[in-house]
Amino acid sequence: MASSAPDIAPDDSRFGLDRLVRLPGAFALQSGQGLNGLDIAYETYGVLNADASNAILVCHALTGDQHVASVHPRTGKPGWWARLVGPGKPVDPQRHFIICTNVLGGCGGSSGPGSIDPATGARFAMAFPVITIRDMVNAQGKLLDHLGVGQLLAVVGGSMGGMQALDWAVAYPARVRNVVAIATAARHSAQNIAFHEVGRQAIMADPMWQGGAYLADQPPVAGLAVARMAAHITYLSEAGLTEKFGRRLQDREALGFGFDADFQVESYLRHQGLSFVERFDANSYLYITRALDYFDLAEPHDGHLSRAFAGVQSRFCVVSFNSDWLYPTAEARRVVKALNIAGAAVSFVELDSPFGHDAFLLDAPEMNRVVDGFLKSGA
Structure with missing residues (x-):
């Protein structure tokens, strides 16, 4: 169902609302440790429709943040994915309610090593517990609960964001209708x-x-x-x-x-x-x-990636670039093959680009067309 929200421009008060929420209570981590309360910094774009069916979670890469399509408050530069997210773009606040969080462990306001440890009154620094991609996803889930978003129209991400998108489908199969995973992999390689x-x-x-x-x-x-x-x-x-x-x-x-x-x-x-x-x-x-290095969706399933995807309920769009040697097309094909074995609905495209891994952040009209078509067909 499409959003009935009115047109929203970059200077509209509903575009790029920068927020910080403090969620009380214990937050368990994969390491066995935990946090007493959780801070999540995030931005929203657009309006959640009446049946809460138009929410899209955009996940950032290693050095990204919540400022996906708005001007960065420290650098003054445009949002890191303003080419994909914004009015008239594939992820569009005129149709979608868009959420982008600063990941757990980040330095944009979410709980991380720079946060204050309530037990000491000083920064956590290296006393902050080691985290994983799944911990990041679970923290995002807590935020969505807080926002009243039960199910996502889509999770969209590139690089580490793509890993979060894949993990969302595995960890919360009933909450994700569509996954767009770009320039990413299901594991971190030795290299x-x-x-x-x-x-x-x-x-x-x-x-x-x-x-x-x-x-x-x-x-x-x-x-x-x-x-x-x-x-x-x-x-x-x-x-x-x-x-x-x-x-x-x-x-x-x-x-x-x-x-x-x-x-x-x-x-x-x-x-x-x-x-x-x-x-x-x-x-x-x-x-x-470190969280990236620990990421391996197949590891809990004796190395069988298809078993990790066995319970997914999402449609998938997997995109790679032929010059990306960080997360090469072979890794994308491994994901697609495993999804096919698991019986998931998946489409895949390898795009030509001379720009390597960063291609997904640059001007990529063909990528935009692919993502736009996929999201519209799964609305």
């Missing part, structure tokens, strides 16, 4: 874990980290910047880097024979690292990358 470990070690080797107990105005910026640089390489492709930078020099006519940024690609990575530390918390980076 993925290896890159994350490099980043974590860079952070923890920074003397300013101080075992996670760094001062708010003296974070381990050098280590976090290096972690971001290493990770950012995995979001790109060799063809894309060659096309954009090649071996062109940065603001010079000849090699400097030193260790400044001789090459444009070096300067680009340094910029990515430095800009990242202005908006992200180092400890949150540690916790979220």
